[in-house]
Amino acid sequence: MMGWMGKSGARWRSIERAAHSAWPWPLRVRGTIESIEDAEAMFEDYVDDLNARGDDLALIDVIEFRHSFYAIAAENSTGIGAIELIIDR
Secondary structure, three states: OOOOOOOOOHHHHHHHHHHHHOOOOOOOOOOOOOOHHHHHHHHHHHHHHHHHOOOOEEEEEEEEOOOEEEEEEEEOOOOOEEEEEEEEO
16 A cells, blocks of 8 residues: 555655755854743744744744753744744753
């Protein structure tokens, strides 16, 4: 039985390639981010930069872990999660 990827998996590769090429740049943090407020500000700056390039995103959640901060941004128009972001400590 053939799955949704077909025999060659070409559909998966094209989706993967599109997803990896969509990011304009990595978020570079200088120094150490220790508070969730600092991390949220950094995530907001990144989402604002993406919106300046034509996206329509809003930061919807920021979570603090021992070794990193994690955030989710969603499309404003649909509320659907669009990207996940991580800042390592």
